[in-house]
Amino acid sequence: MTTVNLTGLRNEWLGNVRADLLAGLVVALALIPEAIAFSIIAGVDPKVGLFASFSIAVITAIVGGRPGMISAATAATAVLMVTLVRDHGLQYLLATTVLAGLLQIACGMLKLGNVMRFVSRSVMTGFVNALAILIFMAQLPELTGVTWLTYVMVAAGLAIIYLFPRITTAIPSPLITIVVLTTLSMVLDLDVRVVGDMGELPSTLPVFLIPDIPLTFETLKIIFPVAAAIAVVGLLESLMTAQLVDDLTDTPSDKNRECIGQGVANTATGFIGGMAGCAMIGQSMINVKSGGRGRLSCFAAGVFLLILIVGLGDLVRQIPMPALVAIMIMVSVGTFSWSSIKQLREHPTSSSIVMLATVATTVFTHNLAIGVLAGVLLSGIFFAGKIAQIFRVTSELSEDGRQRTYQFHGQLFFASADQFAKAFDYNEALERVVIDVSRAHIWDISSVAVLDMAVLKFRREGAEVEIIGMNEASKTIVDKLGVHDKPGAMDELLGH
Secondary structure, three states: OHHHHHHHHHHHHHOOHHHHHHHHHHHHHHHHHHHHHHHHHHOOOHHHHHHHHHHHHHHHHHHOOOOOOOEEEOHHHHOOOHHHHHHHOHHHHHHHHHHHHHHHHHHHHOOHHHHHHHOOHHHHHHHHHHHHHHHHHOOHHHHOOOOHHHHHHHHHHHHHHHHHHHOOOOOOHHHHHHHHHHHHHHHHOOOOOEHHHHOOOOOOOOOOOOOOOOOOHHHHHHHHHHHHHHHHHHHHHHHHHHHHHHHHHOOOOOHHHHHHHHHHHHHHHHOOOOOOEEEOHHHHHHHHHOOOOOHHHHHHHHHHHHHHHHHOHHHHHOOEHHHHHHHHHHHHHHHOOOHHHHHHHHOOHHHHHHHHHHHHHHHHHOOHHHHHHHHHHHHHHHHHHHHHHOOEEEEEEOOOOOEEEEEEEEEEOOOOHHHHHHOOOOOOOOOEEEEEEEEEEEOOHHHHHHHHHHHHHHHHOOOEEEEEOOOHHHHHHHHHHOOOOOOOHHHHHHHO
């Protein structure tokens, strides 16, 4: 058994060394501008996002459940921090990051990773589209009240990002954008905001620290809602990205282990001055397409990132903000599922409504967790409605006119209970009524209640009632919750 585990570990870490290291380097280069940009979205110094990206990448590489997936500081979690940082400052953000990590560890231990199967494709698409819109909206402050030079540089940055890959894809075009625009800005001494204006960059390695906040109930009231939202959004994006990497590499991942891994990473990151993060869809795609498959690729990305930012900090400070805005617009455009617009007409109406509702709710509340919750609830309602529609009833009167047999087909639950109740004619003079549920399934307390009511009403009219064909699961719930064969049943039923 030990040999098998060691073999698995060796394959996960050392099965693809050269490609993993090269992919890790490419990802690290691409992580620098994004980590800085996400820090600025959250309203904190760039070093907060850079330390977070290093820490989260290294730790999830070791304890995460999806080899080859890249985790770091992300826009999805950054947009949730804006108000907290503005109103309470960095120390509260660090405490929130620790708490979010602990919540994610709890989710993993409770095996909530399995809940992902209840999130429909429409909700996932809505989540991704809403994320893209929020990323774009977060750039607007950098595009208002600025000089024309800013717009020119943003346009130039976008041109490089989209045109340079036609020449070569060996070097990430966002990195070329940064190099070119930073060089122009420094040589021509252009009057634009630079990263150094946004805050302090790291010049040393991260150190352990404890968030400086009062340990009171009032503090918990401030940080818990944000931490819960970050935990949920972080896990959703991580698990969706893991599923995507599963599909691309034809290999499975451990979703519950991934929850715990993300939690450990965020908890540790809060103690070294970093912001919360999660898996990154775009960076994971870069890693996979660059040949990264093992844990070494994510680990190398984090280590290379730290070496770059500590060693090249003076240059990073000179990066013009329009270059980062251009990159974030590219991230926004690349994240949005443009095919979903065309599919609005092709997909079932209910699926399109779920996707649009998820987007609208998220953008309106600026909370990805609330948007996903709305989408999941709406999906459940539509699903229940569809199942209820296939429920049908037929009846047959005996030749002597003294017995009627009702036959039910489909799923009997809260959404079809009313249809079940209305199927009976209690005014018909009968000596015997047969309720045949051999082609139906009784699911919940609502369906048991209407069955009780039907039986008792027929008995009140003087008819003998027999229920036939009940399967074992239905019989179990009816025996447990039903009252029609218990003393005082009519009084109890009508009394409620």
